[in-house]
Amino acid sequence: MRVSTSELQQSSINTVLDQQSNLLQIQNQLGTGRRILSPSDDPSGATQALNLDKAVKTSEQYQRNNEQAELRLRLEDTVLGETSNVVNRIRELTVQGANASQNQESRQAIAAEMRERVDELQDLANTDDGRGEYLFSGYKTDVEPFVREGEGVQYRGDQGQRDTQVGPSRRIDSSHSGYETFMDIPTGNGDFQVSVNEDNEGRARLANEEVIDDSVDFNGPYEILFEEDADGDMQFEVVDGDGDPVLDENGDPVAGPYQDGAPIEFDGRSVTFEGEPEDGDSFSVDSAPRQSLFQTVDNLIEAFDSRADDGADRAKLETEIYEALENMDAALGSLNLTRAETGARLNALESELRANEAARLDLETELSRVEDLNYAEAISRFQQQQAGLQAAQQSYAQIQNLSLFNYI
Template sequence: MRVSSNSQYMLGTYGLQTKQAQLNHLQEQLSTLRRVVRPSDDPVAATQAVSVAQSQSMNSQQIKNAGMAASQLAITDTALQSASTTIANIKTLAIQAGNGGLSNENRKAIQNEMRERAKELIGLANTSDGSGNYIFGGTRKDVAPFVQTGAAGATYQGDQQRQEVPIASGRELPITEVGNDIFTPGLWTTLASLDTALTQGPAGSATYSADLQAVLAGLDKGLATLLAGQASVGGRQQEIDSLQELGESMSVQYASQMSNLVDLDFAKATSEFQMAMTALQTSQKTYAQIGQLSLFNHI
């Protein structure tokens, strides 16, 4: 069988191009540190990597959401803790107001102090997060949820829904509160009643003592409702802590899966690159020598 010079050149050129392409691919893998640079490198691994990447992205977003929710709930918890202290202080003032030996000036001082504490409570009920969004207005975050009425009362102008964020697969967590459920209308009515009683005093109202007892009962009820809301917030904080830990663990697992699917075995790839380089150089030398083979070289 005769092999023409043209066939030899074509075979030699094809061999060089194949080895050069292999070398280029190995060089691309080494530069990216990825075994699967394009889907054709490993279609099965590439498809699985897309699925893992989607899960990875969703998990990362949920971790971010959980962090944001944890921050907001921490603000809510602090506000409720302060509010419970304020209500307790108002209760102390109500108890002091029941002292029969108080002068009108003493009672007036108690009333002024009570009004300041009421304003403080309204301010806490209008707490906002770091972005200026109110947290006790339900989903109506751009308007202060409570407006003062009279000297010590307030009315609610938020809505009855809570904003929720996804923090895990199939789990959305409320991060705002319906203020009317925590700072109840009964509470503000109680404060208004206390202010009225202090204005009238024992001389102006035959039911002064009974009114103060009703105020104390109303304050206890309002405080109990607020503390129940705070307990709910605490439960969600614990859930977030657990889910954040789970999310971080899943993040490590996804990274490991992705690495197993597409990452490069650097030592193996380096060895293959050196072998491919040697093979290409040898082929180039052989091709050059074949190119010099001619009958005219022997005449």
């Protein structure tokens, strides 16, 4: 085989260039700390690193979602706590207004503070998360949820609850709708409610209403009627919606002489009145409706403003105060339940945060194993490559002087 001088020199140059390229590759690896600088360096490892890097970024996004959901839930918990404080203050004012020493003028002064408090409730219910998104508007986060229209506060949001992806297979609700929190609240004892007839002229007032046998279905509405008999004694009778007598478990009508403070029992329920009714007075008994917290306070303000100090109006006011206190207790119970759900969600977020953090650490460790450089091994290769380049350069210097003309 014949090898020309030019071919020999070109081969030497190629060897030097290859050695320089290899040395540069190791230099870049040492400079970046990464073993894989391009997919061609390790196609399988590059694919694995790409998938691991994607998984790390996804885990980091879950963490950011978690932090945002936690911010909303903690803010919601604070708002609910402040709301409970305001409702408790209104309840204190209600008890104060129920005192026999209060007159219509002083009750109107109490009603004035209640108006300020109900405005405060509306402001709390319209809290946003600092980014212009309302906490209690459901999915309509850009819509102010509670507005006063006419004589009452209306809800303009929806009943959705925003949820957030905080893990590969975990979504957690990060809000409660304003409808369930402030609008859809049970009244009375949650089962039935007694209301006073506006035409009543007596001093009878509601003193207690309770369920004594929850296995019996409520079949109301009913009406409790008071009438004087021929001897002038006050009698009561319970009738159904058609005006027919309600029968007890023995098949006898629920009726008899009225006794101040004695319970009237029917349909597994018990209603107690105090004070003396007038002939023709009546009270309605119906399933407990659901009512907004704002409406409860508005009704109470109206009662404090309008009820006079005479016997009949005073008795009606005391019945309305009893109902308002029950409704506020139901509202406080509902707020506490919502806060408990919020706390449970915060605990779930904290648990998911720890799980995501552990998963991210594992992913980063594996990613480091796949793409990070082993410095000790790389430095050893760098030194070997450097020695190889020096040898190639020295041999080229020798080979380039090999020419037949040097010996002629």
